[in-house]
Amino acid sequence: MNNIPCRRRTLAAVAAWAAASVAAPALWAQPHPEKTKIAIAVGGKAAFYNLPLTIAEQLGYFKAEGLDVDISDFAGGSQALATVEGGSADVVSGAYENTITLQARGQNFQAFVLQGRAPAIALGISVKSMPHYKTIADLKRKRIGVSALDSSTHRMAQLILSRAGLKADDVNYIGVGTAGGALSAFRSGQIDALSTVDPVMTVLEQRGEIRIIADTRTLKGSAEVFGGVMPAGCLYAPLDFVKNNPITVQALTNAIVHSLKWLQTAGPSDIIKVVPEAYLLRDRAVYLAAFNKVREAISPDGVIPEEGPQTAARAQARLDPTFKLGSIDLAKTYINVFAVRAKQRFNA
Numbered sequence: 001m002n003n004i005p006c007r008r009r010t011l012a013a014v015a016a017w018a019a020a021s022v023a024a025p026a027l028w029a030q031p032h033p034e035k036t037k038i039a040i041a042v043g044g045k046a047a048f049y050n051l052p053l054t055i056a057e058q059l060g061y062f063k064a065e066g067l068d069v070d071i072s073d074f075a076g077g078s079q080a081l082a083t084v085e086g087g088s089a090d091v092v093s094g095a096y097e098n099t100i101t102l103q104a105r106g107q108n109f110q111a112f113v114l115q116g117r118a119p120a121i122a123l124g125i126s127v128k129s130m131p132h133y134k135t136i137a138d139l140k141r142k143r144i145g146v147s148a149l150d151s152s153t154h155r156m157a158q159l160i161l162s163r164a165g166l167k168a169d170d171v172n173y174i175g176v177g178t179a180g181g182a183l184s185a186f187r188s189g190q191i192d193a194l195s196t197v198d199p200v201m202t203v204l205e206q207r208g209e210i211r212i213i214a215d216t217r218t219l220k221g222s223a224e225v226f227g228g229v230m231p232a233g234c235l236y237a238p239l240d241f242v243k244n245n246p247i248t249v250q251a252l253t254n255a256i257v258h259s260l261k262w263l264q265t266a267g268p269s270d271i272i273k274v275v276p277e278a279y280l281l282r283d284r285a286v287y288l289a290a291f292n293k294v295r296e297a298i299s300p301d302g303v304i305p306e307e308g309p310q311t312a313a314r315a316q317a318r319l320d321p322t323f324k325l326g327s328i329d330l331a332k333t334y335i336n337v338f339a340v341r342a343k344q345r346f347n348a
Contacts, residue, residue, distance in 0.1 A: 033248040037068045040235070041089035043077035044147055044178030046279040047197040048294045049233045052115040053093045055259035058274045064258075065251035075177040076148020090241060091252065095119075095152035096231040096304070097312040099333035104316075104323055108239035111334040113253040113342070114304045115260070116232035118222035118297035121156050123195040124210035130192055136164035136213065145176040145191035152232070153178075157195035158319055160214045160225065179281070186210070199281055202290035217294045228311035231304050231334075232297070239332065250338050257302040257342035264300060264348070301348040302339035309333060 042050050053071070056062055062069040074080045077094035084092050085107070092098070092109075099109045125133050130142070139161060146154040158168055176185040182200050185191050187209065194201075194210065198217065204210035216222040222230050235252060242249050268288045272280075280287045309330040317325045342348070 031247050033066055033251050034245040035090070035248045036066060038062075038070070038091060038248065038252065039089040040069060040071045040091045040093055041074060041080035041083040042071060042093040043074045043080040043151060044197065045071065045073040045093075046276075047178045048199065048290065048298075049116060049120055049178075049197045050093050051275075051291075052233075052256050052259045052263065052298065053235075054276075054279070055262060055274060056255040058276070059259065059262065061255035061258045062252070065254050067248070067251050067255070069252075074148075075181070076146070076151040076153070076175060078148045078150040084237070091235055091237045093235055094233065096234045096236070096308070096334070097152065097155070097316060099236050100309070100313055100316055100328055100330070103328055103333060108332055109236050110239045110242045110332065111231075111234040111236035111304060112242055112249050113256045113302040113339045114231055114234045114299040115256060115302075116234075116297050117229070117299045117305065117308075118219050119152060119156060119197075119216040119226075119230060119232040120294045120297040121153050121195060121197055121216050122201045122212050123157055123160055123193065123214040124201065124204065124212045125193045126186060126189075126191070127209060127211050129189055133211065133213075136161060137166065139164075139193060140166055140170050141172075142192040143172045143174055143190065145174050145182060145185050145194040145196065147178045147182070147196055148175040149173060151175075153195045153197070155315070155319060156214075156216065156225065157193075159315055162318060183281075198294050199279075199287050199290035202293055203281055203283065203286050206286055206289065216297070218296050222297070226311050226315055228314075229305045229308045230311050230315070231308035234304070234334075236334075242335065246338075250341065253302060253338040254342045254345065257339060257346055257348050260299055260302055261346040261348040263298055301343040303336050303343060304334045304339070 080092050080094055081098055083089045096111050099111050102109045144157055154173055174191055176182045178196055182196050186194050214225055216225050272284055313325055317323050
């Protein structure tokens with residue numbers, strides 16, 4: 001494959017400092033990161049989709065790895081990605097499938113640690129504006145709220161509707177964010193349906209305001225929608241950044257995998273103590289109920305499953321008739337060497 005020299009250089013760099021760490025007095029000592037100040041752009045930081053990132057920040061895991069991380073929050077993943085494309089941030093916390101769509105446009109980005117092994121996105125209709133809903137075809141000419149246009153919430157809604165024979169222009173997609181804005185748009189009747197993440201969906205469910213018609217908050221539900229294992233939230237960056245900063249990338253990966261390990265055994269009281277109060281949407285009980293719904297979707301170890309990229313590529317091919325599946329070098333879109341090492345370190 002044409003990416004083999006690049007991957008070999010990355011592996012060689014990681015192997016070099018790995019050997020140095022073994023010889024050091026501290027078991028997991030590592031060289032100084034090439035870049036210590038890192039800007040991460042995220043779409044919907046308060047959402048469970050990005051919970052491992054928040055845990056790593058709140059518990060000081062980035063600082064423990066020698067990094068000074070600045071996290072900028074945007075309404076959706078497409079805006080976060082645009083920030084990195086424009087050079088204002090180094091890394092995106094967002095959907096893995098973006099690395100595939102970017103490569104199709106001639107841009108090489110690479111995911112290096114997984115946060116979610118299922119998208120944890122749900123699609124639901126308003127019981128108030130669509131009381132007689134029967135099938136997905138009833139969404140024709142309706143307004144569907146998504147976190148942002150060209151985001152993972154947008155693409156999932158498009159995929160579900162396309163399987164029911166609806167085209168992209170058969171409905172009106174509206175960007176509403178992932179938190180208070182989404183709730184406000186839904187409750188005020190600005191949208192008839194909503195494709196988004198928790199805790200917003202659980203808030204609406206518990207109040208009987210929404211009827212879920214597709215759900216990827218479990219591995220089973222995700223497989224039903226996407227036809228296989230679908231990697232979701234991850235940290236990804238331009239391929240050159242990953243290639244030129246392997247120690248920094250390892251440090252970022254360590255912090256996320258450390259938080260994934262913490263989440264494996266965290267209880268409700270642990271979550272409440274760590275997550276910022278503003279993320280709870282004024283209802284701790286509902287927030288914790290939402291966490292229990294998405295817990296299975298959180299990656300246990302940061303490793304991207306081997307079959308996942310194929311699932312994501314097939315989904316994109318379904319959405320875009322101009323997308324040529326055979327032209328994508330999926331091996332360039334992700335790398336697991338950093339996550340595997342972090343998994344060993346933290347016994348994740």
